[in-house]
Amino acid sequence: MRTMLKIENLTATVGEDDDAKTIINGLTLDVPKGEVHAIMGPNGAGKSTLSYVLTGRDGYEVTGGSATLNGEDILDMDPEERAAKGLFLSFQYPVEIPGVPVMTFVRAAMNSQRKARGEDEISAPDFIKQSREIGKALKLDAEMLKRSLNVGFSGGEKKRLEIYQMMMLEPNFLILDETDSGLDIDALKTVADGVNAMRSPDRGMLVITHYQRLLDHIQPDKVHVLSKGRIVATGGPELAHRLEKEGYEGILGEVA
């Protein structure tokens, strides 16, 4: 069992100079290959910040510690380099990209990543075939995939489009940020089926969520509780159930 994502004593701030606030505060976490880890925590615990720090968003400054993916330091890489290394973030709030059709976008992304890795571009027939299969599995019809990315789509459709992109790009490490928010039960099931299809011995996954509900559909190997920027409790799936029953206050009171 080899560690895939390794985070050690990470600290990070958000904001400029005097206004900078420490949001991630000494976080340590290992996600081995083939495992799915859930990160749960109350609002403001630093869940989304962690996903942005790992993927390299501007405005988040790492002030200490390290993060490696398959042994490579990712913190100095540009976001696109991290993506080419196989890091994928499913956004809590997918962003509208007007005038750029879903398929055009994904093909551009796929080819940029391939180019960065020194691979050939995907051929048009292969791309279309793959897109059709994945679209079908996620109940996204061809017309939807020709529309501008995330423009005029419902919340549930946007989340399915995130999973579509994920399945097309075939990343080796996935971060799902509040993927269950705004989903009804049917959409949740479709999304979870897509994510579960991605589970493999070669892939790692970090599932960030506020509620236990998503974890009924995506069974985690481990559950971590995040509070004030660090992991305060780690356990098996039963920890998520306890959180659901006792609330964050119960657990946090206990570990504090």
Place this chain on the structure above:
Amino acid sequence: MDCCGGIDEHEDDCTDVKVKDSIDQSTVDAAKALESENYSAGFVTDIEMDMAPKGLSEDTIRFISAKKEEPEWLLEWRLAAYKRWLTMEEPTWAMVNYPTINYQDYYYYAAPKSGAKYESIDDVPKEILETYEKLGIPLREAEVLLGVEGAAETAATARETPRVAVDAVFDSVSVATTFRKELEKAGVIFMSISEAVHEYPNLVKKYLGTVVPQSDNFFATLNSAVFSDGTFVYVPKGVRCPMELSTYFRMNAENTGQFERTLIIADEGAYVSYLEGCTAPMRDENQLHAAVVELVALEDAEIKYSTVQNWWPGDENGKGGIYNFVTKRGDCRGDRSKISWTQVETGSAVTWKYPSCILRGDDSVGEFYSIAVTNGRQQADTGTKMIHLGKRTRSRIISKGISAGKSNNTYRGLVSINRKADNARNFTQCDSLLIGDRCGAHTVPYVENRRADAQLEHEATTTKLSDDQMFYVRQRGIGEEEAVALLVNGFVREVLQELPMEFAVEAQSLLKVSLEGSVG
């Protein structure tokens, strides 16, 4: 931000959408002006020039007219324009600032010394051909063939094979015309306007100055007095022009004002698509450019006029660059005629340009599709006028302005519904995209409506290229410059779709080059 949503019968001025609040400090800090090295078209060809004396006077005009061996009526026409011009004042209403132009400091005529006429392309001086090669302009017939081999087709096969005929304007004189013979077979006249004055004086006399009158505006009147050369196109009744017509204007001699005059006539039931593309060498002194383009569409005729403009915009400090004061207007003179303007404007230090349509014929249609990009310290004040005179006339305006660096980009448009224009319709959409927070976007729509049954729609948006979008695209593996290009191409997609295929590809790469270094 949505602004100017209402439809008014009075002037509606809703301006100054300046971005002050910063979303992305790194974008701002790194926003760089377009660097001169990025401008690959900047070089000067060294050939001897035959110049008019510096400055503007009756003598200059006589010199130009004599050089071109023009008939007396045209000299008189020019002189009348000059007299009128002397009484006019340079307009100041546009949202552009530039140093006062001393019109006596320019040369108003320059021609390659070895003469204007070449029997074949082999007689064209080597330097000129090399200049075109550097620009990637396909002058030689074989190169003009777009992926098609063999240059000796008949007009019949030409109809089946899409190609572009090039009338190359090197400074003031047309030096080579390709595909002329083939066009002649179809009855299409495509030549420099100087030649047309000699070969088709009646046609020129009949239409010259009928769309943009001599007295129209300061710059158009100046052009009428000193116009150097330009293109003349006549498509006879019922003829669909067998190929896209294209002209590349190129200013070359130092301090040469460039005053093209283009006249395109589509006779009843005719169709023509004309492409205009421009680059210019880099230099320090500002260059004055005041073109006039007149289009006439008779009954059931259609003219499609597309422009890609990439003149030297000046360096990152705003030094140098072209002053571009253009009057372009189309007259839908006949019933059911249609004129469509599509423009991609990325160059020039100052742009002042409003391609317009006079919808005179009943059921005539006017269209304006525009992409205007400003970066560095460029200033653009551009838009259109749709003048509805005929019954059931329709117009459509889609304007996409992109501002980066410290530039200013203004859309200025007029939709005028005359009292005889029953059931006229207009749809206007102007969108602005801001890159960084030191640029400005302004929207100045005017509406004059004299009809209760007119249907007018106006939509306007101003958006910023957001950090959210940039991060989202980059997280998927797309690099920064590519991400900007992708987002910008998405923003202008509706307009790019209106361009002929070969121009659309060129326009996309032009947009990318124009915005290089604008984030980062």
